[in-house]
Amino acid sequence: MDNSTAFDFFTGTYDVVNRWRTDFLDPAEGADRWEEFPGVTRASVHFDGRASFDEITFPTKDFAGLTLRLYDPAADAWSLYWASKRTGTLFPPVTGRFGTDGTGVFRGDDEHDGRRIRARFIWSEITENSAHWEQAFSVDGEQTWITNWHMHFTRRPA
Template sequence: MSSPHDFDFFFGGWDVRNRRLADFLDPESGWQEFTATHRCWSLFDGAANIDEIDCSSQGFKGLTLRLFDRETEDWSLNWSSSRTGKLFPPVIGRFTDGRGEFYGDDTHDGKDVRVRFVWSGISERTARWEQAFSVDGEKTWVTNWVMEFTRRPTDS
């Protein structure tokens, strides 16, 4: 069962290793790798949080606002990039047995895409996030961005 404390593990500072496809819809486009730093803050006694990831080597920062809906017990994850300043459509979902799955609809390069975020590998010191797109109604997915989080030593 999902709860307002599902993301409590994420509060504080992290170092991030990113792997991202050069073209989010082409699995053969090759992976780009870069590091980032990340910090997450709790709001609404855990039922909301906001984070910022600093990808300075790539020239942008990202922000996520997560909100827990107490009626449905679902989370909405809302992403924005400093490159655009626009809020992307949310992905919505929940945690089950330590794994979070969140789905939504968006467009990429003019194509309608189904978006999936997966949170896994969660411990005191590590977490994994991945993004995948589907253009065929969820028959197939292209995993196009993976972030491996490691707790910063000063945030133990």
Template sequence: MSTARDTAAAPRDFDFLHGDWDVLNTRRTDFLDPDSDWIRFPATSRCWNLFGGAANLDELDVPVQGWKGLTLRLFDVQSGLWSLNWSSSRSGRLFPPVLGRFGPDGRGVFLGDDTHDGKEVRVRYVWSGISATTARWEQAFSLDGERTWLSNWAMDFTRRTAD
């Protein structure tokens, strides 16, 4: 599978994610503290296509921590951008979307604004390392207008094989 993409977003950019995955999460215990500890925990994910590829849903199941997450991705035909919309069973709320696209290097960069622990944060998601059997998602926050970023969560996806 080639990871090179056109610079313009396309309604099938997330086709690589469809199916079932094992996910290794690596997360800071405090998203805003660069000295906080990292924890690791497993999860599974299932992603399916909607709107002929111009949308998809995935559900992340984290039984060791007792919660689930959901991402709704929508391709905006007019702007040519994807919106990535996250929700968790822990809060039951839909977080503000991050917007972006994949570049010619195969990396997808998506940016948005949110709050965390009462502080305004700029949020960045990056999709990389995409192949037929792997993908990586990373989240980082900026408190200083994107001058610096603090990585605080990564998910390494490995495609599940049929038993």
């Protein structure tokens, strides 16, 4: 996989099944702590594949967000920036790359509910018509991770 165009797969419109913890930092497992809801993503690539952009809406949640992904050739790494319609601000980036197995891992510093955290995004299970994204937070310097959001993307037919 050419890391510089690794997000080329992510173009078009996707139906998204979201599943998130009702408390992003609660380490306890339990189905009653998770909530599922739909989303729709419209994604595109730019700069000959070295930039990726998508907007996602969550119709039952009354919010939306967007992600800008930029490839840095000197570092051979991607920076992923998230912005929420609720706040109108750009969150700090997570940076990383795709491995030879096709899985992308991206990490960065952030804050959640006033607590300093490390954030991790993982892109995996990428096919021509689907992909999986997950988010996890660490409050102990990456010794442990609390996975708190999954998105399963299914491409809509053109």
